[in-house]
Amino acid sequence: MKILVCISKSPDTTSKIAFTDNNTKFDENGVQYIVNPYDEWYALVRALEIKETLGGNVTIVTVGLAADEAIIRKALAIGADDAVRIDAEPSDAYYTAMQISNYAKSNAFDLILTGKETINYNGSQVAAMLAESLDLPFVSLATKLDVSGTTLTLEREIVGGLQIEELTIPAVVSCAKGMAEQRIPNMRGIMAARTKPLEIIAPVAIEPLTSFVNYSIPNSKTACKMIDPMNMDELVELLHNEAKVI
Amino acid sequence: MSILVYINSNGGIHKSALEVVTYGKKIGENVTVITSGSADSSSLSSLGKYGATKVLVDRSLQNDDAQQLTRLITSAAENMNASTIVFSQDIIAKAVAPRLSVRLSAGLISGAIDIPSPDGNVKVNVFSGKAFGSVHVHSSKKIISVLPNSIQPEITGSDCAVEEYNGNIGAPSIKVIDTKKPEGEIPLPEAELVVSAGRGMKAPENWHLVEALAKELGAATACSRPVADIGWRPHHEHVGQTGVAIRPNLYIAIGISGAIQHLAGVNGSKVIVVINTDAEAPFFKAADYGIVGDAFEVLPRLTEAVKKFHATRH
Ligand SMILES: Cc1cc2nc3c(=O)[nH]c(=O)nc-3n(C[C@H](O)[C@H](O)[C@H](O)COP(=O)(O)OP(=O)(O)OC[C@H]3O[C@@H](n4cnc5c(N)ncnc54)[C@H](O)[C@@H]3O)c2cc1C
Numbered sequence: 001m002k003i004l005v006c007i008s009k010s011p012d013t014t015s016k017i018a019f020t021d022n023n024t025k026f027d028e029n030g031v032q033y034i035v036n037p038y039d040e041w042y043a044l045v046r047a048l049e050i051k052e053t054l055g056g057n058v059t060i061v062t063v064g065l066a067a068d069e070a071i072i073r074k075a076l077a078i079g080a081d082d083a084v085r086i087d088a089e090p091s092d093a094y095y096t097a098m099q100i101s102n103y104a105k106s107n108a109f110d111l112i113l114t115g116k117e118t119i120n121y122n123g124s125q126v127a128a129m130l131a132e133s134l135d136l137p138f139v140s141l142a143t144k145l146d147v148s149g150t151t152l153t154l155e156r157e158i159v160g161g162l163q164i165e166e167l168t169i170p171a172v173v174s175c176a177k178g179m180a181e182q183r184i185p186n187m188r189g190i191m192a193a194r195t196k197p198l199e200i201i202a203p204v205a206i207e208p209l210t211s212f213v214n215y216s217i218p219n220s221k222t223a224c225k226m227i228d229p230m231n232m233d234e235l236v237e238l239l240h241n242e243a244k245v246i
Numbered sequence: 247m248s249i250l251v252y253i254n255s256n257g258g259i260h261k262s263a264l265e266v267v268t269y270g271k272k273i274g275e276n277v278t279v280i281t282s283g284s285a286d287s288s289s290l291s292s293l294g295k296y297g298a299t300k301v302l303v304d305r306s307l308q309n310d311d312a313q314q315l316t317r318l319i320t321s322a323a324e325n326m327n328a329s330t331i332v333f334s335q336d337i338i339a340k341a342v343a344p345r346l347s348v349r350l351s352a353g354l355i356s357g358a359i360d361i362p363s364p365d366g367n368v369k370v371n372v373f374s375g376k377a378f379g380s381v382h383v384h385s386s387k388k389i390i391s392v393l394p395n396s397i398q399p400e401i402t403g404s405d406c407a408v409e410e411y412n413g414n415i416g417a418p419s420i421k422v423i424d425t426k427k428p429e430g431e432i433p434l435p436e437a438e439l440v441v442s443a444g445r446g447m448k449a450p451e452n453w454h455l456v457e458a459l460a461k462e463l464g465a466a467t468a469c470s471r472p473v474a475d476i477g478w479r480p481h482h483e484h485v486g487q488t489g490v491a492i493r494p495n496l497y498i499a500i501g502i503s504g505a506i507q508h509l510a511g512v513n514g515s516k517v518i519v520v521i522n523t524d525a526e527a528p529f530f531k532a533a534d535y536g537i538v539g540d541a542f543e544v545l546p547r548l549t550e551a552v553k554k555f556h557a558t559r560h
Contacts, residue, residue, distance in 0.1 A: 011373075013487055013488075013506065013507045013510075014506055014507075017373045017376040017377050019377070037488050038488070093344070093354070094347060094348070094353070094354070097344075097348070098348075117340075119373075119374050119487055119488065120372065120373055120374075121372055121373075121379075122356075122357060122371065122372065122373075122374055122491070123354075123356050123357070124340040124344075124356065125340075125343075125344040125347070125354060125356060126344075127344075128312070128340065128341055128342070128343075128344035128345050129344040129345070129347060129348050131345065132316070132344065132345035132346075132347075132348040132349060133348050137312075137313060137419035137420055138312055138313075138341060138345075139420065140312070140337065140340050140341040141337060141340070143481070153423070157337055157482065158310070158337055158425070158427075159254060159256070159336055159337055159338065159433060160427050160433045161425060161426050161427030162425070162426045162427075163309075163422055163424070163425045163426075164422070164423040164424040164425075164426075165420050165421065165422055165423060166420070166421040166423055167419060167420045167421065177474075177481050177484065177488070177489070178481050207384070208384065209347065209351070209352070209353035209354070209383065209384055209385050210353040210354065210355065210381050210382065210383050210384065211381070211382050211384070212372075212379045212380065212381055212382075213367050213380045213381070213382045214379070214380050215372070215377050215378065215379050215380070216377065216378045216380075217376075217377050217378075218375075218376075218377070218378065218513065218514075220531075221518075221531070221532055221533065221534060224520070224530050224531070224533040224534060224535065224536040225534065225535050225536070226535075226536050226537070226538065227535055227536065227537050228537075229537050229538065229539030229540075229543070229544050229547075230547070232544065232547040232548040232550070232551035233551045233554070233555075235519065235535060235537070235548065235551065236548075236551045236552055236554075236555045237555075238535060239496065239517070239519070239535075240555065243496070243516075243517045243534065243535075245438075245439070245495040245496040245516060245517050246439070246463065246496065246552075246555075
């Protein structure tokens with residue numbers, strides 16, 4: 001199995017979210033970047049598990065600048081075989097997907113895995129865009145993935161339930177919780193990651209379709225109204241008459 | 247401006263469908279709805295009340311195959327020369343809208359929480375609800391996927407025409423083996439009222455207290471991540487930055503400390519009630535109403551109070 005795992009960076013979940021340049025840019029000051037949790041915990045680990053049982057190769061790809069190599073090394077330390085960095089700022093989901101598509105077109109992967117979304121822009125767009133551009137079937141938000149020969153069996157969330165599906169490779173799958181368990185890289189993995197191949201390729205010319213004009217932070221709540229734990233009638237009354245939600 | 251709105255009408259018309267039709271009406275004059283679901287013609291026709299000029303339905307599609315849906319919506323969009331396509335940001339939209347974006351070279355805005363501003367930019371949730379962003383689309387055609395519970399459905403007209411439509415959807419590429427839908431549960435992202443509990447509930451067998459309150463309110467149930475991780479509750483109930491992001495009218499958090507990753511997924515809720523034994527729990531800072539108390543005592547009391555409230559109103 002030749003597997004491609006798309007990884008993205010995202011700010012550590014405890015990062016303070018702030019903006020600079022008149023609220024037009026994310027303030028990276030003091031922000032620690034991590035591998036987007038869905039990409040790392042589910043897509044990458046499941047790819048490694050499949051490789052461990054069926055053999056093959058796991059390549060990771062990210063669209064990003066040299067500063068993003070720390071997340072590539074982390075993914076290699078967890079166990080990916082080799083990595084590709086497409087040397088560009090990932091300006092929007094379309095731009096990112098088209099860059100990866102261009103790379104994947106000339107590399108015949110059996111399976112392309114992504115996380116279900118990034119935790120910074122939460123777009124959940126790249127994987128489906130990639131599938132469309134490669135004209136491949138796409139299973140979104142898969143919680144289970146098994147491979148037998150050229151057949152994939154997947155369990156995925158649908159509106160109000162679960163569906164079990166079958167399809168033939170090649171395919172693109174976005175991975176959600178349930179797919180695998182997080183792996184912590186060990187010392188040997190970290191050492192090995194330093195010498196694993198990392199190919200840097202130039203981006204192709206693509207015009208992004210969207211851009212962020214500016215950002216804002218939600219107003220913080222006004223003081224919380226405390227209610228006597230013995231008096232739940234008062235809470236119900238407030239929810240009805242003041243908050244008007246019941 | 248001609249607007250095409252996709253709705254999922256399996257099992258009837260959902261509230262999210264009324265929201266996106268209303269959204270379409272607010273941004274354009276000529277609103278066509280495309281659907282493939284099982285809803286009958288008279289309920290589809292009622293979408294006219296919310297602003298649809300007509301509804302197109304292709305009944306040949308089963309199982310919401312994303313590639314077939316993409317062909318269907320592309321065909322309808324091209325026939326009517328739609329300038330904007332609107333979705334409700336659900337699991338189907340996540341699989342189909344990005345495909346359409348590539349196929350039509352139309353910029354996709356996902357997670358919209360408002361109608362476009364006069365300059366055409368659209369406000370979306372970013373950083374898992376910790377911030378808002380304003381998105382500009384460079385292409386002439388746009389796709390907007392609207393977060394559930396962001397727009398209030400509005401009745402502005404009367405029933406409209408429903409036409410059978412053949413979208414030449416081709417063969418499915420994915421074979422569906424089995425579908426499991428728990429009966430009677432309210433899907434979490436669409437729920438207006440949510441009762442959620444965390445590790446403070448101590449053990450899974452105590453959840454009947456949470457469920458009793460949810461039932462009395464007609465609310466969906468949710469939980470914090472550790473509770474789903476240790477298997478006390480199903481994964482699909484896990485809300486937060488790495489779970490489901492929700493924006494109900496009312497979110498009641500019971501025995502949840504209010505960690506930043508949890509808050510990220512729920513701080514779009516209009517009203518937050520926090521019940522916690524620890525007066526210092528960070529969640530109180532994000533709450534509208536707070537109760538410092540033991541969930542095991544407060545919950546039965548609250549459930550009783552809601553019961554009484556409903557009884558006096560009927
Ligand atoms: C990368 C990453 C991603 C994460 N993503 C998420 C996410 O998406 N969602 C999420 O929820 N968490 C997430 N977390 C975990 C998060 O940091 C917290 O650990 C978690 O939310 C805590 O869950 P909790 O509030 O149920 O438990 P605790 O923090 O243990 O809090 C239990 C609370 O219950 C109260 N309590 C105890 N007994 C009672 C009682 N009898 N009555 C009333 N109150 C009582 C306590 O005072 C306490 O405040 C993430 C963490 C990381 C590192």
